[in-house]
Amino acid sequence: MIEQIAxxxxxxxxxxxxxxxxxxxxxxxxxxxxxxxxxxxxxxANHEDLEQAQADKLAPALLKRLKFDQAKLQDAVAGxxxxxxxxxxxxxxxxxxxxxxxxxxxxxxxxxxVLGVVFESRxxxxxxxxxxxxxxxxxxxxxxxxxxxxxxxxxxxxxxxAAVTAGLPQGWMALLETRQDVTAxxxxxxxIDLVIPRGSNAFVxxxxxxxxxxxxxxxxxxxxxxxxxxxxxEKALNIAFDSKCQYPAVCNAMETLLVDARIAxxxxxxxxxxxxxxxxxxxxxxxxxxxxxxxxxxxxxxxxEYNDLILSxxxxxxxxxxxxxxxxxxxxxxDAIVTENEDHARKFMALVDSGNVFWNCSTRYSDGFRYGxxxxxxxxxxxxxxxxxxxLEGLTIYKWKLIGQGHIVADYAGPNAKPFTHKKLNKxxxxxxx
Amino acid sequence: MIEQIAxxxxxxxxxxxxxxxxxxxxxxxxxxxxxxxxxxxxxxANHEDLEQAQADKLAPALLKRLKFDQAKLQDAVAGxxxxxxxxxxxxxxxxxxxxxxxxxxxxxxxxxxVLGVVFESRxxxxxxxxxxxxxxxxxxxxxxxxxxxxxxxxxxxxxxxAAVTAGLPQGWMALLETRQDVTAxxxxxxxIDLVIPRGSNAFVxxxxxxxxxxxxxxxxxxxxxxxxxxxxxEKALNIAFDSKCQYPAVCNAMETLLVDARIAxxxxxxxxxxxxxxxxxxxxxxxxxxxxxxxxxxxxxxxxEYNDLILSxxxxxxxxxxxxxxxxxxxxxxDAIVTENEDHARKFMALVDSGNVFWNCSTRYSDGFRYGxxxxxxxxxxxxxxxxxxxLEGLTIYKWKLIGQGHIVADYAGPNAKPFTHKKLNKxxxxxxx
Numbered sequence: 073m074i075e076q077i078a079x080x081x082x083x084x085x086x087x088x089x090x091x092x093x094x095x096x097x098x099x100x101x102x103x104x105x106x107x108x109x110x111x112x113x114x115x116x117a118n119h120e121d122l123e124q125a126q127a128d129k130l131a132p133a134l135l136k137r138l139k140f141d142q143a144k145l146q147d148a149v150a151g152x153x154x155x156x157x158x159x160x161x162x163x164x165x166x167x168x169x170x171x172x173x174x175x176x177x178x179x180x181x182x183x184x185x186v187l188g189v190v191f192e193s194r195x196x197x198x199x200x201x202x203x204x205x206x207x208x209x210x211x212x213x214x215x216x217x218x219x220x221x222x223x224x225x226x227x228x229x230x231x232x233x234a235a236v237t238a239g240l241p242q243g244w245m246a247l248l249e250t251r252q253d254v255t256a257x258x259x260x261x262x263x264i265d266l267v268i269p270r271g272s273n274a275f276v277x278x279x280x281x282x283x284x285x286x287x288x289x290x291x292x293x294x295x296x297x298x299x300x301x302x303x304x305x306e307k308a309l310n311i312a313f314d315s316k317c318q319y320p321a322v323c324n325a326m327e328t329l330l331v332d333a334r335i336a337x338x339x340x341x342x343x344x345x346x347x348x349x350x351x352x353x354x355x356x357x358x359x360x361x362x363x364x365x366x367x368x369x370x371x372x373x374x375x376x377e378y379n380d381l382i383l384s385x386x387x388x389x390x391x392x393x394x395x396x397x398x399x400x401x402x403x404x405x406x407d408a409i410v411t412e413n414e415d416h417a418r419k420f421m422a423l424v425d426s427g428n429v430f431w432n433c434s435t436r437y438s439d440g441f442r443y444g445x446x447x448x449x450x451x452x453x454x455x456x457x458x459x460x461x462x463x464l465e466g467l468t469i470y471k472w473k474l475i476g477q478g479h480i481v482a483d484y485a486g487p488n489a490k491p492f493t494h495k496k497l498n499k500x501x502x503x504x505x506x
Numbered sequence: 507m508i509e510q511i512a513x514x515x516x517x518x519x520x521x522x523x524x525x526x527x528x529x530x531x532x533x534x535x536x537x538x539x540x541x542x543x544x545x546x547x548x549x550x551a552n553h554e555d556l557e558q559a560q561a562d563k564l565a566p567a568l569l570k571r572l573k574f575d576q577a578k579l580q581d582a583v584a585g586x587x588x589x590x591x592x593x594x595x596x597x598x599x600x601x602x603x604x605x606x607x608x609x610x611x612x613x614x615x616x617x618x619x620v621l622g623v624v625f626e627s628r629x630x631x632x633x634x635x636x637x638x639x640x641x642x643x644x645x646x647x648x649x650x651x652x653x654x655x656x657x658x659x660x661x662x663x664x665x666x667x668a669a670v671t672a673g674l675p676q677g678w679m680a681l682l683e684t685r686q687d688v689t690a691x692x693x694x695x696x697x698i699d700l701v702i703p704r705g706s707n708a709f710v711x712x713x714x715x716x717x718x719x720x721x722x723x724x725x726x727x728x729x730x731x732x733x734x735x736x737x738x739x740e741k742a743l744n745i746a747f748d749s750k751c752q753y754p755a756v757c758n759a760m761e762t763l764l765v766d767a768r769i770a771x772x773x774x775x776x777x778x779x780x781x782x783x784x785x786x787x788x789x790x791x792x793x794x795x796x797x798x799x800x801x802x803x804x805x806x807x808x809x810x811e812y813n814d815l816i817l818s819x820x821x822x823x824x825x826x827x828x829x830x831x832x833x834x835x836x837x838x839x840x841d842a843i844v845t846e847n848e849d850h851a852r853k854f855m856a857l858v859d860s861g862n863v864f865w866n867c868s869t870r871y872s873d874g875f876r877y878g879x880x881x882x883x884x885x886x887x888x889x890x891x892x893x894x895x896x897x898l899e900g901l902t903i904y905k906w907k908l909i910g911q912g913h914i915v916a917d918y919a920g921p922n923a924k925p926f927t928h929k930k931l932n933k934x935x936x937x938x939x940x
Binding site for chain 1: 520521523603609618619700714715718722741747748752753848853855856857859860863864865866867870871872876877889891893894895903904905906907910911912914918919928
């Protein structure tokens with residue numbers, strides 16, 4: 073069953089890869105209109121989910137995420153409209169080279185193919201991800217939260233059908249509904265090219281361990297702020313406070329504060345006063361505990377993503393020690409240095425092996441919307457393909473298109489081999505998508 | 507033991523990532539000089555391997571690949587020198603955006619980290635891969651063919667030590683020697699970022715099935731040439747002959763010839779005459795067998811990489827049928843159309859889901875050297891990160907570098923949120939590697 077859905081998505085992906093920009097934008101417009109036209113039906117479905125969730129006594133935070141009302145629908149429509157205004161990421165010539173007279177090589181962006189996305193309970197994620205897939209010419213299998221099953225069904229039907237009416241192939245998107253469906257999907261490396269799991273660390277790791285399909289995701293967000301000996305203490309206070317407290321439940325919030333031993337006595341009491349006002353629980357290493365009153369941090373604390381108003385603090389002996397701690401215990405997500413010393417900033421940003429390395433600003437900026445990517449598929453702590461916040465571009469790859477006039481390799485081999493010219497060309501591939 | 511080697515490589519990779527272009531090129535020069543200065547020792551080690559291989563009665567083709575004489579060493583040195591002349595792939599600003607006044611975001615290329623490369627019996631591959639790793643700032647673990655153990659040890663020692671003397675960190679490259687070492691390496695996803703297996707299909711698949719580390723490689727090279735109804739038959743003859751016969755033992759050689767039914771009667775007898783002259787075994791579908799005398803092709807033939815003077819032939823009903831066959835049975839490597847019809851070429855190149863799609867030229871062009879990439883790490887049939895021939899650029903990724911003046915996210919949230927400017931900047935990251 074899932075195999076048939078995936079096979080159909082694979083067939084559809086060949087078509088979606090070759091759609092024109094106009095057709096894709098037209099389809100996105102049709103999706104936006106259909107969501108508005110059929111909002112009653114969608115909101116009714118959401119009410120069913122909300123009632124069931126209340127009966128199941130879901131936590132208020134989860135109920136809030138599950139809710140899909142007119143305001144959320146308008147936000148989703150606005151998201152689609154901003155996506156329409158973004159340039160088409162497909163069909164861009166990345167490089168052009170003349171190999172020899174009349175033999176020209178072009179590297180041109182194209183979709184990845186079929187995406188498998190597993191997302192959390194927010195139904196708006198379904199709208200966003202399917203719109204991103206459509207714009208980037210990918211087919212997509214989606215699995216949302218169990219609690220949102222009725223909302224997701226309603227949304228998926230509206231989006232799929234509106235896009236198909238506008239010219240997309242049947243089956244370009246499909247909804248999976250159970251954990252078993254996801255397990256089945258992870259085995260279908262023949263049809264699915266990239267899995268994007270969004271959710272708990274445990275779930276992302278589970279996915280990574282159970283598929284041959286490449287996985288784009290991040291397992292942990294253990295972010296650091298390092299207050300250097302040359303820090304402006306005012307900036308350091310603001311950044312350390314914002315990175316922890318502005319929204320502690322997310323992956324780009326700071327989990328460990330590193331403080332240079334030379335300024336720890338000045339800095340730590342001040343930041344503790346700020347944290348105390350909002351009730352941040354502090355866990356310090358031995359030297360930190362000698363300066364401020366706090367709990368004791370264990371080795372396990374350095375590896376923990378609290379996602380809460382809890383912070384571990386360590387005093388380090390200079391920049392190298394800080395870099396070492398981050399590269400040992402961090403998760404490669406986002407790490408910041410506060411310093412007025414440009415050499416220290418340069419060294420930190422070169423040596424810290426994370427997707428996002430910041431100087432004098434909060435770790436909380438690490439986000440596709442704030443980066444101006446338009447929309448975000450997720451944040452990647454992978455070391456290949458895409459790193460940090462992933463927007464449309466992360467859903468693309470490229471093809472090499474070689475255009476000749478009957479050229480054969482035999483002419484470029486042996487004692488009378490013709491040489492290659494390898495001349496850079498400054499033009500776009502003449503053989504583009506329709 | 508392997509874990510310690512990998513851990514050391516990981517530590518070294520932090521340093522190699524931040525080396526200047528000058529230092530890396532100087533180190534490559536030192537490696538080239540050391541290889542020449544110590545060529546006697548290397549060639550003596552190779553003699554030991556050759557003697558053992560002869561005693562083990564290795565096939566002449568393998569002996570030829572194993573041989574590392576003065577000529578091969580000169581080629582390797584020339585390869586290093588051409589690598590020195592290539593631009594540094596690290597530290598390039600890919601994009602620059604002002605998020606707000608004084609808050610600037612840069613996306614800058616950086617190395618992937620630690621590579622694990624398993625290569626075939628040619629010792630020259632060791633020189634090439636370690637030089638590519640050095641130029642791209644990656645640390646690398648290498649495992650060569652068992653037959654070449656003495657040559658590889660000698661080469662690895664010379665290369666490692668010359669580079670370390672020139673400023674690279676100890677352990678930036680290391681040689682693994684046994685299959686057990688490779689198995690151990692595949693489990694070390696904590697230290698190794700990318701595995702590049704070169705070798706038999708069975709081996710590449712084995713690697714993919716036995717690691718959580720991303721794998722860059724290609725399992726099969728099942729390449730097609732489609733002779734369209736609008737083909738120039740002279741070009742079609744040349745291309746079909748070259749794609750199969752110019753060097754049949756390699757992954758970019760054609761394995762299946764697809765011929766439009768409307769020109770099959772004209773074309774097939776001519777191409778058969780050409781193939782017969784060099785003894786190509788032909789296996790055709792039913793319709794092909796009605797036109798020319800050949801063996802019968804089974805469904806399994808469409809999935810087989812012969813790597814030999816054997817060719818399967820199928821008559822198809824037009825372009826869509828050809829595309830369908832390729833997307834069903836192909837391996838996503840390299841597929842060519844021969845046609846004078848630009849619309850057919852456009853459609854073929856858009857719909858065939860392969861890393862390399864060619865128009866009126868031989869599949870044999872699919873190669874990093876011919877593409878002008880300078881050097882090739884391998885050919886990827888992955889759908890993410892890098893596709894087709896992979897050169898230096900495939901060994902890089904990027905970091906997001908955000909530079910502020912004490913900026914915090916709280917100012918951009920809530921009722922009085924400041925807006926982001928998201929203005930494209932036309933400048934390079936001012937905080938570059940040393």
